[in-house]
Amino acid sequence: xxxxRVAPADVRTVACVGAGVIGxxxxxxxxxRGYRVVAWDPAADAEQRLRHLVDRAWPxxxxxxxxxxxxxxxxxxxxxxxxxxxxxxxxxxxxPEELELKRRLLADIxxxxxxxxxxxxxxxxxGMTEMQVNCAHPERTVVAHPFNPPYLIPLVEVVGGExxxxxxxxxxxxxxxxxxxxxxxxxxxVPGFIANRLQxxxxxxALHMVAAGEATVEQIDQSITDGPGLxxxxxxxxxxxxxxxxxxxxxxxxxHFGPSLQAPWTRLESTELTTELRDAxxxxxxxxxxxxxxxxxxxxxxxxxIAVLRSLxxx
Amino acid sequence: xxxxRVAPADVRTVACVGAGVIGxxxxxxxxxRGYRVVAWDPAADAEQRLRHLVDRAWPxxxxxxxxxxxxxxxxxxxxxxxxxxxxxxxxxxxxPEELELKRRLLADIxxxxxxxxxxxxxxxxxGMTEMQVNCAHPERTVVAHPFNPPYLIPLVEVVGGExxxxxxxxxxxxxxxxxxxxxxxxxxxVPGFIANRLQxxxxxxALHMVAAGEATVEQIDQSITDGPGLxxxxxxxxxxxxxxxxxxxxxxxxxHFGPSLQAPWTRLESTELTTELRDAxxxxxxxxxxxxxxxxxxxxxxxxxIAVLRSLxxx
Numbered sequence: 153x154x155x156x157r158v159a160p161a162d163v164r165t166v167a168c169v170g171a172g173v174i175g176x177x178x179x180x181x182x183x184x185r186g187y188r189v190v191a192w193d194p195a196a197d198a199e200q201r202l203r204h205l206v207d208r209a210w211p212x213x214x215x216x217x218x219x220x221x222x223x224x225x226x227x228x229x230x231x232x233x234x235x236x237x238x239x240x241x242x243x244x245x246x247x248p249e250e251l252e253l254k255r256r257l258l259a260d261i262x263x264x265x266x267x268x269x270x271x272x273x274x275x276x277x278x279g280m281t282e283m284q285v286n287c288a289h290p291e292r293t294v295v296a297h298p299f300n301p302p303y304l305i306p307l308v309e310v311v312g313g314e315x316x317x318x319x320x321x322x323x324x325x326x327x328x329x330x331x332x333x334x335x336x337x338x339x340x341x342v343p344g345f346i347a348n349r350l351q352x353x354x355x356x357x358a359l360h361m362v363a364a365g366e367a368t369v370e371q372i373d374q375s376i377t378d379g380p381g382l383x384x385x386x387x388x389x390x391x392x393x394x395x396x397x398x399x400x401x402x403x404x405x406x407x408h409f410g411p412s413l414q415a416p417w418t419r420l421e422s423t424e425l426t427t428e429l430r431d432a433x434x435x436x437x438x439x440x441x442x443x444x445x446x447x448x449x450x451x452x453x454x455x456x457x458i459a460v461l462r463s464l465x466x467x
Numbered sequence: 468x469x470x471x472r473v474a475p476a477d478v479r480t481v482a483c484v485g486a487g488v489i490g491x492x493x494x495x496x497x498x499x500r501g502y503r504v505v506a507w508d509p510a511a512d513a514e515q516r517l518r519h520l521v522d523r524a525w526p527x528x529x530x531x532x533x534x535x536x537x538x539x540x541x542x543x544x545x546x547x548x549x550x551x552x553x554x555x556x557x558x559x560x561x562x563p564e565e566l567e568l569k570r571r572l573l574a575d576i577x578x579x580x581x582x583x584x585x586x587x588x589x590x591x592x593x594g595m596t597e598m599q600v601n602c603a604h605p606e607r608t609v610v611a612h613p614f615n616p617p618y619l620i621p622l623v624e625v626v627g628g629e630x631x632x633x634x635x636x637x638x639x640x641x642x643x644x645x646x647x648x649x650x651x652x653x654x655x656x657v658p659g660f661i662a663n664r665l666q667x668x669x670x671x672x673a674l675h676m677v678a679a680g681e682a683t684v685e686q687i688d689q690s691i692t693d694g695p696g697l698x699x700x701x702x703x704x705x706x707x708x709x710x711x712x713x714x715x716x717x718x719x720x721x722x723h724f725g726p727s728l729q730a731p732w733t734r735l736e737s738t739e740l741t742t743e744l745r746d747a748x749x750x751x752x753x754x755x756x757x758x759x760x761x762x763x764x765x766x767x768x769x770x771x772x773i774a775v776l777r778s779l780x781x782x
Contacts, residue, residue: 209769216777301765304773336689342681346681346686350672350695354704357664357665361665362744362747363747367653370751372665373705374622375624375665376704377700379620379621380614382619384691384695385692385699385779388688389691390684390688429678432684435684436683439684450616451523454524458527459778464775
């Protein structure tokens, strides 16, 4: 009989496999949250680059507030993968984004990590279903996708593959929540997950505009940093458009501006605005708004935008 | 011989035609920047709603810093359109987004406004070419598209129609720049201009995801506010991906991750990554980065994200 998996609250040691920009960012984050971190990376100069990255991130993390006992000294670098994962309560894999490499590496990690330990992957696009194929214990492999830099951006998208156990998805979500992350637990695999999918739609449109000579790189960036980008840390795209509907909110927005969805504003084909979709959007916004009236949300947005502008020295 | 157009720096009086959420937001902004504002709107309760909106926005504008002489008392409300524009140095039209209405209203404004005065429209999607058709002096009509709320979001997209004079586009850009706005001057009409086009691509993708049951409204908003939305007030989508390429920047990003553009991450068809497009993206990022190294940009982004998180009480 194998050892039992520790509770998410009892995780003490995180193994970070792959220590580039994302893996190194995870190392810095876990150290700042008070964990012991053991890192491994096959590249020759990986340890040096990792320590440079952590050193560079540490002042910011200190300023944001370290967890009790947090220290750069809690980082160990191991030359052998098996040594790196031996004492781990959870393993975070952050290898380059190549499917065959991820498959092999996850199988290697799986072979040397005690079977009760969760192995999660930072992949930004592959589903765990296609990555876990060579693992002997695929049920404990899961995706936990961060945003760059993982030591500052709160979002982590957690989603399992076909062979992932449901309790592993739940365990992983709880672990990252307790570690201070903003977790989205997805109940199905979607290529690109949620945030990258949205980000990618915007990015493709930007490429189309540059390709067609409709906008320059600088205009595209300025249009976001000085425009809708100032609202998005405060209210996401749905709540933003909830307010575009005036006091009528999302319902008014969709019922009155729905037809303009058909306008050729992007190269992305519009979805059909069925009654079901309309209702899902309206009810979602109402749930999100909760007790807050449109006026409350407007005031909240304005306070937020002002705070953001001031914090960036742009007020 | 008609009167000469005042220089952008000598504008004292702005006529705001249409005083709803956008028009009223413009009124509040121009008052805060020290202009005299004359407003007109055909709705029965428009004046009352306008004064409510300005009163509500004023504390925020005061906090951000009023221009010398700025006062709510510099707002006049006129019952007749002709009286509203009689003394105006520039007219800002913010009527509902209906083409026929905009055409009629712009022709009405054009008929009663001295011909040297620029008439600009807040339209979020129509081109001035299709709106200026009934104007006797179409050469002084131009689009100046703001973002909600116009009294806080800096971006204004300026673009003329086929009959707009080039010096009117230049005058309008300069006026809004002097009025404190972040101006993008477009050299051609594009449906949705730049920022709305990007925003709309993201929005359509969000609708597709909700329609397909891949994500909820709340997950979509959370994925932006806690993810890439935290970077976008600081660095737009191009500079963001410039950093995703590590020290190799946008060139590395496109040369190595270009093929993943073909992955089915959005319903938006990808553009072909020609050499020309690749070079345009790389050179644009390099121009934007200027003297700043990748390390400089990373440090800048991190400082910015921390400032944003702290300002929103989320650090």
